Amino acid sequence: MARYADDLALAHVLADTADTISMSRFRALDLRVESKPDLTPVSDADTAVERALRATLSRSRPRDGVLGEEFGTQGGNGDRQWVIDPIDGTKNFVRGVPIWATLIALMDGDRPVVGLVSAPALGRRWWAATGHGAYAGRHQAAATAISVSGVRRLADASFCYSSLPGWEQAGRLDAMLDVIRECWRSRAYGDFYGYMLVAEGAVDAMAEPELSLWDLAALIPIVTEAGGTFTDLAGRPGPAGGSALATNGPLHAGLLDRLGTPGSR
Template identity: 80%
Template sequence: MAPRYADDLSLAHVLADTADKISMDRFRALDLRVESKPDLTPVSDADQAVERALRATLGRTRPRDSVLGEEYGVSAAAAGPGHRQWVIDPIDGTKNYIRGVPIWATLIALMEGDQPVVGLVSAPALGRRWWAALGHGAFAGRHTAAATPIRVSGVRRIGDASFCYSSLHGWEETERLEPVLDLIRQSWRSRAYGDFYGYMLVAEGAVDIMVEPELSLWDVAALIPIVTEAGGVFTDLSGQPGPAGGSAVATNGKIHEEVLTRLS
């Protein structure tokens, strides 16, 4: 591993251990409190507790770094060129979480300027974790002692590809539903695994395409290093790499340009 990010990736695992304990203790709890945020998306007391705990740890261990979280915003000035910022989604897949569906995860990323350089996704209800650092490769397993390198697939045709999406509603709202439906019809298989999970399946080579039309920075920052270090390509719908575009197209790289063309 590049020594520059070894300590940061180790810290990300420590943060994930903390998050896993809190989120699993509240998963399927009868007294779980759920509220609606101003954008009408749900937030549980577990989302808030996880983010508070991770912010507290980062405040002690990385006091010079900025923190951006879904529930509590930016802890300091937003990261700029040469600056480091931790980006946290305490529970990605809150709707699954509050209904007892085990497909949810804590997303932890470190950004330098506008580039995610460390990414970790921990899905404790699935008993699985994925992580990567720039120049280090991508790995998956229950923990670092049981790590396995992961790699995207070698599929080269849409007709042989497994296509994944989160929901059709967002595509309808952005007036791109027909291109997505066409991809579904042309693909070998399609499934709506949703949220982080489709991207991790791309990184593992189990799925070849994952697309979403509207996303925030905390939704994607941790995913990008994992997909790209596994050999994949991650852009927005216009084909620009990085997390700033507000949309996502992740593929094994071999069919990326064709997917972008079809979605446009």
């Protein structure tokens, strides 16, 4: 943990900055929202948060690269790269729904080694670093260690998923509906939140068929340090696969069999 202690502390500083900016714009009457080329929304809060975090990183970690959702890749002399999603859940943010967060990760090579998720409208933050464990609370001084559940059967499991149209586009809607019918409870919490609930042991699995690196990188250390398993839908660990299945561990293989990419098992 000593190797990444300073980086995790910096992630909290970055999150404090992000929270101040995003909360000042949440439910603001003059919030500006535009559509990106992929027709997803971007608000002035997204861009303001990312600019502020990049400015801090350029001063504090000038040798590290930065990848952000809004402004792409910047600099870097080695294997270390910070990955930022300034507001994950922008559609919630612009509609006044409080389930949104800033995601901050540090990649060392192809491994996410630090992850922090800050959801200021929920008054909650989650964080982890490799070998350190996973924690949640309002801030570092009010931290509680978190861990995944011990549920072993899908019939007893609470399952999260992203929107059904995404699974239909991925050609996996029937498989998803079969899982929903088999499990004890299902809810489409979406975005970062389902993964954090897995890490806390409040739900047992979360799956999404299509994601970008900035959607994933911060989540992986938190889930895995909480004792969970995180792969793509082909069963490969890490954030490069563009999809995600996060579970408490015992449920993972069975869900991969049902939801995994055709031909991957």
